[in-house]
Amino acid sequence: MAVIEVKNLKKNFRVKLKEKGLKGSLKSMVKASYRTVEAVKGVNFEVQEGEVIAFIGPNGAGKSTTIKMLTGILYPDGGDIRVLGIDPTKERKKLAYEIGTVFGQKEQLWMHLTPYDNFKFFGAIYDIPDKEAEKRIEEIKELFELQEIMNTPVRNLSLGQRIRCEIAASLIHQPKVLFLDEPTIGLDPVVKDSIRKLIKKMNKEYHTTVFLTSHDVSDIEKLCKRVIIINNGELVMDDSMENLKYHHLNKKIIEIKLAKMADFSNFDGIKVLKQKDTNFKLEIDLKKKSIADVLKLIHSDDLIDMNISNTPLEEIISEIYRDGVKV
């Protein structure tokens, strides 16, 4: 069942234009001119129940605008949105009971209250009876391992602990869909990893659909089975992570250490990325050359060490951002 349906979604922003200098300032006071920026240009996609999807794109691509329209924060200029069958622009409050949101750059917890008081507060605003709220807080405390920080004011928590509490607070009302906008921003790798594990656990335990935006490729790689890429307000890719890797991983990186000097510069499909003495880092275009072809170029007696790896996902995504792949 599709929990998010987006059809031909559009959003324009009007940006005031001002010519440079004092003359420009005076002119804009008399007659202001505006430029319309098409932030989202007719986007279509669907998200199924229980999916963890990554919605990614470079800065200014329109991903946050889209997430804000999906959660009822912004009014679209065109198209149709249904989240759990609810139109976010018309029934924002009704939708609020069904979804959870975490914006990594905006805290929603009350800083001077403890996580426990915050969770009670969230329980109250979502009209959860006291007894039920206590039960859920207990459950979430276990799941998110918050026992030690439950009674420490949020302002005294570390960023990682705070984000854990932010996600926990957004789950008190057991939302069916959770929107996470860059939840791991500014966190160290260890904490990032624990947040990822939590998201996975939550998806498994509660079957929550997760709609995630992140600039961190590891978040996407470790959490999501499907990736939607948006750039300049248009979808440039909507595919499974497996397909993304399969179709775009047509390059391999070979690092070799040889006993003797060799020359790889004149072969079609082989690009020398780095060379230091007899150490080479080669990029192999698998459409033109196979790994076996490359190995044939090396005398086995000369080979001291070798490492074959995939192109990092980060590079693939950067390439898609740059060149675009039309869906």
Next chain:
Amino acid sequence: MKKYLYIFRAEMMSALQYFSNLFSGFIGYFIIIFILLNLWNYIYDDPTELINGYTKTQMIWYVIITEILWKIFNGRKFCRQICNDVKGGNIAYNMNKPYSYIGYVLSSHLGEGLVKTVAYVAVGMILGKIFLGTFPSHSVSSLMIVFLSGLLAVIIDALCIIFISLISFYIEDAHPLYWLYSKMILILGTMFPVEFFPTALQGIIAMTPIYVICYGPAKLFVDFSMDSAIHIIIFQILYVLVAYALCLALYRKGVRKLNVNGG
């Protein structure tokens, strides 16, 4: 309603944590009352004299009450908070929560206000007792009515500030408007009762928020009568309803043109 009570409680808990910050306010309050006490002592020749229907004791109690209200209002911080919410886009993040933004800011403002009310009423009463020796005569029910009128005054003031702050949706900075509003309340509302102004002006002031925000509760405290209580409370309730409707209309219109960038 439970959610708003919770917001109220949460803000009250926060205000309690910063209770010591109130002490600097007490000093300012004491200075103002001391100056006004000396001013009225100078103006009144003898304590039994009536000026515009007020004895010296009533006049000083009047300013003690209006200055307590002024301290509870604390509009500058409140206005700045809402203006920042609108301009910084924070207001958007309140929109996808199942509560009304106006209800949210109002209950959090009242939560903070309650702590101040307890503190300043205590300080005001102690100062009054020290300087004047007597309290205006009241029954429990009349005191309850005065308290209700004071609460409505704080709500009306908060709604006026919310309305002014929400104009930030349309103009770059709503602070100058708040400045005008607050100075009007301070000068025309807290210093003198309405009866001290020229007759022609009294009618106009009676229509402004000054009448329901400052004059109403202070007048009821110094010179209680059931007739004026009914008149003032009805007027205050009407003000609450109209101000809330205006805030809601402005908010609904404003959020449609909200642009939230970034991400």
